[in-house]
Amino acid sequence: PGSRFAAMTAAARSRLAGSHFRMLNEQLYTTPSSAAVQLFRDAPDQFTAYHAGFARQVADWPINPLDVMVREVGAALKRRMAPSAPTDSAPLVKPSRPVAIYSFDLVSVAPHITACDIASLPLAADSVDVAVFCLALMGTNIVDFLTEALRVLRPGGTLKIAEVVSRFEDMDAFVAAVEQGGCVCVKRDAASNTMFLFLEFRKHTAAEVAAEPKGIPASLALKPCIYKRR
Ligand SMILES: C[S@@+](CC[C@H](N)C(=O)[O-])C[C@H]1O[C@@H](n2cnc3c(N)ncnc32)[C@H](O)[C@@H]1O
Structure with a gap:
């Protein structure tokens, strides 16, 4: 009977944790x-x-989109850091340039994470090669997040987005709206799995921008990702 009571307590605790998570998530x-x-x-x-x-x-998902992002950004970094070719006078190869990686979240749980609201990043304009939102377009002001990412990206820089497919009412309209922020969609992968959409945009170069970009329409929104009780 003692172990049955312990099992019931554990089940109740897990149910409580589940509803606490769903409440925070919805918020x-x-x-x-x-x-x-x-x-x-x-x-x-x-x-x-x-x-x-x-x-x-995440433990129940067929894939973790974060793994995809890490793999793709890692491969891009490796290409960019390709060492200079050794020569007789300089036999030691060195990376072509140093690389800095910034992580932002609402709370910093590790030294490499900067606590901030991604609506306003502590980064200079046109300073970043790649910006990644992996399931991070939470909040009703996603237009602020995307506009801010396009501000800090250098011309020609890459914006990567991984999101849950069911959040999109109209994928074409979403892509077109982000493009109005001054970028072009270069990759759209919803086919390789049914749960997540992977998008990649390239920020316009100075030569490509005829005038100031229109800006992402303020009405752009995604549906909330609400998890069911299991
Ligand atoms: C669904 S989790 C995804 C975490 C991680 N990117 C991954 O794929 O495993 C979303 C994360 O975005 C963070 N987040 C949500 N809104 C944010 C904001 N306005 N500024 C910074 N971080 C935010 C949350 O705190 C949370 O850690």
């Missing part, structure tokens, strides 16, 4: 990012609870 998708900043500033332990729940969801 993050249905409010502007300023509210998310406030939420975790007032109660940082909610961030741990959110990520424990998110990890339980």
Whole structure:
């Protein structure tokens, strides 16, 4: 009987953790990012609870889009860091240029993560080669996030997005709206799996921009990603 009680307690605790996660998740998708900043500033332990729940969801997915992003960005980095060819007078090869990687989240849980709202990044304009949103377009102000990424990207730089397919009402309209921010869609992969959409945009170079880009329409939105009770 003792072990039955323990099992029932564990099941109740897990159900509670599940509904706590779903409540936080829904909040993050249905409010502007300023509210998310406030939420975790007032109660940082909610961030741990959110990520424990998110990890339980990821464990059930056929693929983890983060692995895809890491693989693709890693391969691009390797190409870019291809060492200079050795010569007789300079036999030691060196990377073509140093690489800096920035990670941003609402709460910093490791030294390499900068706590900030991605609506406003602590980066100079035209300074970044690649920007990645991996399931990170949460909040009702995704236009702010995308506009900010296009600001910090260098001309010709790459914007990568991985999102849950069911969040898109109209993929063509989404792509067209992001392009109005001053970029062109160069890759769209919804075929290799049914759950996630992978998009890649290239920011216009100075020569390609005839005038100031129109800007992403303020009405652009994605549906919230609501997880079902299991
Ligand atoms: C669904 S999780 C995905 C985490 C990770 N990118 C992955 O793919 O495993 C979304 C993450 O975006 C963060 N986030 C949401 N809105 C944000 C904002 N306005 N500024 C910074 N980070 C934000 C959340 O705190 C959370 O860590």
